[in-house]
Amino acid sequence: MDRGFGFTRRAAVVALLASVALAGCGSKSDAPSGDAVKAASAVGAVEKPVLKFGFIKLTDMAPLAIAKEKGFFAEEGLNVTLEPQANWKVLLDGVIGGQLDGAHMLAGQPIAATIGYGTKADLIAPLSLDLNGNAITVSNKVWDMVKPDLPKDADGKPRHPISASVLKPVVASFKQRGKPFNMGMVFPVSTHNYELRYWLAAGGLNPGYYTPGDVGGTVGADVQLSVTPPPQMPATLEAGTIEGYCVGEPWNQAAVQKKIGVPIITDDEVWHDNPEKVFGLRKDFAEKYPNTTKAMLRAIIKAQQWLDADGGKNRPEAVKILSQPNYVGADYDVIAASMTGKFTFEPGDTRPAPGFNIFFDKFAGYPYYSDAIWYMTQMRRWGQIPEDHADKWYFDEAKAVYRPDLYLSAAESLVKDGAIPRASVPETDGFRGEQGGFIDGITYDGKQPNAYLAKLKIGLKKGQRVTASGVTGN
Amino acid sequence: MATAFAEIEPVETEKTVADTAIPQAVSGGKPAEAAAPAVPGKAMAAAAKFARGMMAPVLGIFAFLALWAILAPQVDTSLGALPGPLEVAEQGVALYDEWQASNEAKAEFYAAQDARIAAGTQAIAFNYAGPPTFLDQVFTSLKTVALGFILATLFAVPIGLAAGLSPMFNAAINPLVQIMKPVSPLAWLPIVTMVVSATITSADPMLAKSFVISAIVVMLCSLWPTLINTAVGTASIDKDLLNVGRVLKLGWFAKLTKLVLPSSLPYIFTGMRLSLGVGWMVLIAAEMLAQNPGLGKFVWDEFQNGSSQSLARIMFAVIVIGLIGFLLDRIMMGVEKFASRNRLA
Numbered sequence: 001m002d003r004g005f006g007f008t009r010r011a012a013v014v015a016l017l018a019s020v021a022l023a024g025c026g027s028k029s030d031a032p033s034g035d036a037v038k039a040a041s042a043v044g045a046v047e048k049p050v051l052k053f054g055f056i057k058l059t060d061m062a063p064l065a066i067a068k069e070k071g072f073f074a075e076e077g078l079n080v081t082l083e084p085q086a087n088w089k090v091l092l093d094g095v096i097g098g099q100l101d102g103a104h105m106l107a108g109q110p111i112a113a114t115i116g117y118g119t120k121a122d123l124i125a126p127l128s129l130d131l132n133g134n135a136i137t138v139s140n141k142v143w144d145m146v147k148p149d150l151p152k153d154a155d156g157k158p159r160h161p162i163s164a165s166v167l168k169p170v171v172a173s174f175k176q177r178g179k180p181f182n183m184g185m186v187f188p189v190s191t192h193n194y195e196l197r198y199w200l201a202a203g204g205l206n207p208g209y210y211t212p213g214d215v216g217g218t219v220g221a222d223v224q225l226s227v228t229p230p231p232q233m234p235a236t237l238e239a240g241t242i243e244g245y246c247v248g249e250p251w252n253q254a255a256v257q258k259k260i261g262v263p264i265i266t267d268d269e270v271w272h273d274n275p276e277k278v279f280g281l282r283k284d285f286a287e288k289y290p291n292t293t294k295a296m297l298r299a300i301i302k303a304q305q306w307l308d309a310d311g312g313k314n315r316p317e318a319v320k321i322l323s324q325p326n327y328v329g330a331d332y333d334v335i336a337a338s339m340t341g342k343f344t345f346e347p348g349d350t351r352p353a354p355g356f357n358i359f360f361d362k363f364a365g366y367p368y369y370s371d372a373i374w375y376m377t378q379m380r381r382w383g384q385i386p387e388d389h390a391d392k393w394y395f396d397e398a399k400a401v402y403r404p405d406l407y408l409s410a411a412e413s414l415v416k417d418g419a420i421p422r423a424s425v426p427e428t429d430g431f432r433g434e435q436g437g438f439i440d441g442i443t444y445d446g447k448q449p450n451a452y453l454a455k456l457k458i459g460l461k462k463g464q465r466v467t468a469s470g471v472t473g474n
Numbered sequence: 475m476a477t478a479f480a481e482i483e484p485v486e487t488e489k490t491v492a493d494t495a496i497p498q499a500v501s502g503g504k505p506a507e508a509a510a511p512a513v514p515g516k517a518m519a520a521a522a523k524f525a526r527g528m529m530a531p532v533l534g535i536f537a538f539l540a541l542w543a544i545l546a547p548q549v550d551t552s553l554g555a556l557p558g559p560l561e562v563a564e565q566g567v568a569l570y571d572e573w574q575a576s577n578e579a580k581a582e583f584y585a586a587q588d589a590r591i592a593a594g595t596q597a598i599a600f601n602y603a604g605p606p607t608f609l610d611q612v613f614t615s616l617k618t619v620a621l622g623f624i625l626a627t628l629f630a631v632p633i634g635l636a637a638g639l640s641p642m643f644n645a646a647i648n649p650l651v652q653i654m655k656p657v658s659p660l661a662w663l664p665i666v667t668m669v670v671s672a673t674i675t676s677a678d679p680m681l682a683k684s685f686v687i688s689a690i691v692v693m694l695c696s697l698w699p700t701l702i703n704t705a706v707g708t709a710s711i712d713k714d715l716l717n718v719g720r721v722l723k724l725g726w727f728a729k730l731t732k733l734v735l736p737s738s739l740p741y742i743f744t745g746m747r748l749s750l751g752v753g754w755m756v757l758i759a760a761e762m763l764a765q766n767p768g769l770g771k772f773v774w775d776e777f778q779n780g781s782s783q784s785l786a787r788i789m790f791a792v793i794v795i796g797l798i799g800f801l802l803d804r805i806m807m808g809v810e811k812f813a814s815r816n817r818l819a
Binding site (some may be wrong): 049050057077079080081082083084085086090093097099229231232234235238254258260322323325326327328330331334362 | 553
């Protein structure tokens, strides 16, 4: 029905354009038609104006929704459709198969696709969508078991951050009863998997290793992790299949709202200002349509700036847009609970969390090589990368996937237009330098991935391999 | 008839009879009408017919709604209590409002675009790229099932005819048919997805990949009833008719159009009706799993939203899916009846 309408529209417009062109032929001095031709060549620079992007129903897809709803895509001459996807696998296949021109992606997805873990494909990440934005939630049952022993602050609330070591007795009691302690994350190469593993390992619990080729990752595990799509997390927790999960918003706040679980730690507390989702697309798309790529990056950067503008004054409007059923679709209050500078841990324990979702500040959009390398060190740490590699291998792979050159080309054109301040574009070689802010106090330097791996207590060391029976080698 | 399909025939025909029998009983169909003139108390018969034809279904529906309204609030989910009929109806209205709002947004978009084009700031006209409304999803689903159904019929009828006419061919394909028939759409989906993705390589294909994938899955699952019924119908043609054809020295094309097709048409249409029913069921499942646009995706997206209205919206979609399935079946039943009447005349 609407398609037919569209076609007739198109026909009408073609006729209109034709008449304008004819008029232009008739008299050279016709000013409007001259302008039309000039504008046509400017907009014509975008090779593929009709685009379809995929996303998962998480609040950190906000830059895409805002770019569309606030007209930033349209400003760049793009006509974008946003389509929710069932899970990360479907989304990845959509991008690789060409049904989607780009997507809100897990940072690990383009990296894993490029190094050939899972589906092999040449994907790139020219832009980082946000910092932080995840949390780890445990079921009420587990929370009741750990809460009495937690050190309290003066106001009687548990002192944060809470170490995973508090789970040790719970896991032991599960083991005694012959039951595995299960937790959920959203995808084998997701940020959530690595954050949950980091938190557990920092607390002395082994989250298990991956054998080559498997996606279970439960060899030698104290806590068994499994994959569940984000929107189904609360339902899976409620069903008792898992005792906790690590996921993006609004699915931690949904557990609070439904009174089925308690967020125990945010990812900002596991690793301060950690890089989160990226905008991913096929490498050949960016090569074939350079102007389109630049135009979409410009639109997304503008949306990121809008989201963080003036201390978050636009956030309530953003929450309203995200609560539409075609975007995140959860209730306004649930989304607002993490998007507006606060985070609720349990009823009555709402704390300020101004940095819970950062989209633009702190150079959030710049795709740092060191971020990609951190993800690769975690892939190696847990066996997803089965063999040792030299530092150079990490640098080369990171440079193949993360493309600050594309980001800079878009961002600098925006600076030139006066759309974003010069200070918001970092001057860097792509490495953040030595970073602290991890819950276990270990520092990370992207220029020394192997040295970093050696510092981590639980995790594969040089020369170690994983087989079904355990870790071998030394 | 000494073919392997013979063993399936009773099952299929029984099913057909059962399918038609229920609606007839509900709507006070032919048997009652035929009996009416013979009964002297015409008014009483008419009243009885009305009671059976109208009152009973209405009562049934009201009883169901009442039970639903009473029981639903007692089921407590993490998305709140299960919605009753009122909440579901409210969401139906809300979906209608959304559709209207989207139409307004669309009109605005085109107006703004026309203005921009007229002002020369935009060179190419775009189609409105807003989110699909519930009604859009319904139309997408209908289009998909139509394409799948047409493809299924185009494949099934010729193969069925060949199988009915040649016991040899029938024996050759019978094991394949028996194995393929019970396969769930969900098993086909990954294969079809990969094949279609590999086949359609154009950047801007005429039909969207997701649309083709759903339609082909529908076709794969819905062609079997038509195929089997066509084969059975063709094989059960009166031997005398074939002999007459032989005496008249009819060519194979004439034999096909003058003898075989007319006598097997009712079977073919019965098969098509079953096929369409299967296709509609399969389509919803395929859309749900593959995230192809349509009603199935609407249901899945709402499930993923997990907002306080989600359950009511899903229930509304369930009712609409049921109604459309019912309407499609009714349309095919009409066609089927028309076909058999034609043959008798």
